[in-house]
Amino acid sequence: MSNRIYVALDTPDLERAKTLAARVRHHVGGIKLGLEFFMANGRSGVHEMHDLGLPIFLDLKFHDIPNTVAKAIMALRGLEPAILTVHAAGGRAMLEDAKAAAPLGTKVVAVTTLTSLDGSDLKSIGVNGDPHEQVLRLTELAMTSGVDGIVCSGEEVGAAHKLWPKGFFVVPGVRPPNGEVGDQKRIVTPRAALDAGASILVIGRPITGAEDPDTAARAIEATL
Numbered sequence: 001m002s003n004r005i006y007v008a009l010d011t012p013d014l015e016r017a018k019t020l021a022a023r024v025r026h027h028v029g030g031i032k033l034g035l036e037f038f039m040a041n042g043r044s045g046v047h048e049m050h051d052l053g054l055p056i057f058l059d060l061k062f063h064d065i066p067n068t069v070a071k072a073i074m075a076l077r078g079l080e081p082a083i084l085t086v087h088a089a090g091g092r093a094m095l096e097d098a099k100a101a102a103p104l105g106t107k108v109v110a111v112t113t114l115t116s117l118d119g120s121d122l123k124s125i126g127v128n129g130d131p132h133e134q135v136l137r138l139t140e141l142a143m144t145s146g147v148d149g150i151v152c153s154g155e156e157v158g159a160a161h162k163l164w165p166k167g168f169f170v171v172p173g174v175r176p177p178n179g180e181v182g183d184q185k186r187i188v189t190p191r192a193a194l195d196a197g198a199s200i201l202v203i204g205r206p207i208t209g210a211e212d213p214d215t216a217a218r219a220i221e222a223t224l
C-alpha cells in the first residue's frame with residue numbers, strides 16, 4: 001500500500017462519515033470504522049462505506065471468551081474487512097480462535113496496551129511493569145498465537161518490530177508536531193511511527209477535527 005494512513009472516522013453519523021471519506025480519500029490509504037460507527041450503523045453502514053472503494057479496517061476490539069469472539073467474527077461474514085481487532089489480553093485460545101474464524105483475506109491484529117494508558121493506569125488495573133514491557137509480552141503472545149500483527153503506540157513499535165520482523169504493526173496515538181493530544185497518553189509523530197516500523201498509522205481527530213480535513217490529511221501525507 002502506498003499511503004499508509006487509515007483515517008479513523010469516529011462518528012455515529014453515516015452521512016458525516018461518507019462526507020469525510022470523500023474529502024480525504026486521495027490522501028489516505030484506508031478507512032477505520034470503530035464501535036461508535038458500528039453501533040449506530042451496523043453491517044449496512046459498513047457496506048455503504050465499502051462502496052467508496054477504500055480498504056476498511058473494522059475496529060471492534062473483541063475481548064471475550066474464545067467461543068463468543070469466534071462466533072462474533074463469524075457473524076461478520078460478508079463484510080470481509082481488510083483488518084479487524086481483538087484484545088491480546090483475551091489470551092492465547094481467544095487469539096487462535098479469532099484468527100481461525102476470520103476470513104482468509106482479513107488481517108487479525110491484537111491490541112496490546114491502549115495508547116490512552118500510561119504506567120500508572122496499568123498499575124491501577126493490576127499490570128506490573130511499564131507499557132513497554134506489557135506491549136512486548138503481548139507481542140510475543142500475539143506472534144505465537146497465529147494472528148497477523150498487533151496494535152501498539154509509536155513508543156513501542158520499534159522494539160515490537162524487532163521481536164516480530166514479519167508482524168503487521170498498527171500504530172494509533174499519532175499526532176503531528178504540536179497537535180492536540182486529547183485523551184491519548186503515548187503519542188508520536190506520523191513520521192516517527194513509520195521510521196520505527198509501523199505498517200500503518202491510524203489517525204482520527206488530527207484529520208477529522210480539522211477545519212479543512214483534506215488539507216490536514218494532505219499536510220500529514222506530505223511528512224511521510
Ligand SMILES: O=C(O)c1cc(=O)[nH]c(=O)n1[C@@H]1O[C@H](COP(=O)(O)O)[C@@H](O)[C@H]1O
Nearest residue numbers: 008059113114115151172173202203204205
Ligand atoms: O485499535 C485502535 O485503533 C486504537 C488502539 C489504541 O490503543 N488507541 C487508539 O487510539 N485506537 C484508535 O485509534 C483512533 C485514534 O483516534 P485519534 O486519537 O482521534 O487520532 C481511535 O479510533 C481509537 O479507537
